Amino acid sequence: xxxxxxxxxxxxxxxxxxxxxxxxxxxxxxxxxxxxxxxxxxxxxxxxxxxxxxxxxxxxxxxxxxxxxxxxxxxxxxxxxxxxxxxxxxxxxxxxxxxxxxxxxxxxxxxxxxxxxxxxxxxxxxxxxxxxxxxxxxxxxxxxxxxxx
Numbered sequence: 603x604x605x606x607x608x609x610x611x612x613x614x615x616x617x618x619x620x621x622x623x624x625x626x627x628x629x630x631x632x633x634x635x636x637x638x639x640x641x642x643x644x645x646x647x648x649x650x651x652x653x654x655x656x657x658x659x660x661x662x663x664x665x666x667x668x669x670x671x672x673x674x675x676x677x678x679x680x681x682x683x684x685x686x687x688x689x690x691x692x693x694x695x696x697x698x699x700x701x702x703x704x705x706x707x708x709x710x711x712x713x714x715x716x717x718x719x720x721x722x723x724x725x726x727x728x729x730x731x732x733x734x735x736x737x738x739x740x741x742x743x744x745x746x747x748x749x750x751x
Contacts, residue, residue, distance in 0.1 A: 609636050610651045610724075648731035655725035662714040662721070664690075669710055679707060 609619040617640050619633070627633040665686065672685060706713040 608654075609640060610648070610728075648728045648735065651724050652728035652732070655721040655728060658721035659718050659725075662717050666711065666714050683707065 609617060609623050617637055619636070623633070623636065627636075668686065668689065669682065672682060677685060
């Protein structure tokens with residue numbers, strides 16, 4: 603799923619922080635601020651995770667279709683990654699490690715299937731978080747109005 607700095611909150615008070623954020627945070631207080639922010643609005647983090655998961659699935663599907671067309675047209679494997687990058691930055695693998703790119707070149711279908719599985723887990727966790735936030739909003743007693751006695 604890349605090495606971009608990212609963190610998410612999940613149902614039950616869990617927070618996930620990826621290695622990209624740990625590597626780019628300039629101080630412990632910056633990391634603490636991210637964690638505090640996630641605790642304030644877990645549903646917003648779930649929306650972000652939902653969009654990220656859907657985007658990952660979409661990119662994997664488009665990349666697979668583009669690769670199939672390029673291979674059918676006879677594009678050599680050495681040129682495949684360069685061509686993907688020139689078509690769209692989101693289709694290329696520039697944010698991934700070189701090892702992952704090599705594994706992807708060896709078997710793009712299996713690698714993208716693994717990416718989609720990871721995205722589906724994030725999608726399900728995000729939907730669960732949104733559902734729990736909505737359930738909480740629906741079942742919490744309403745706050746008394748200011749004029750009521």
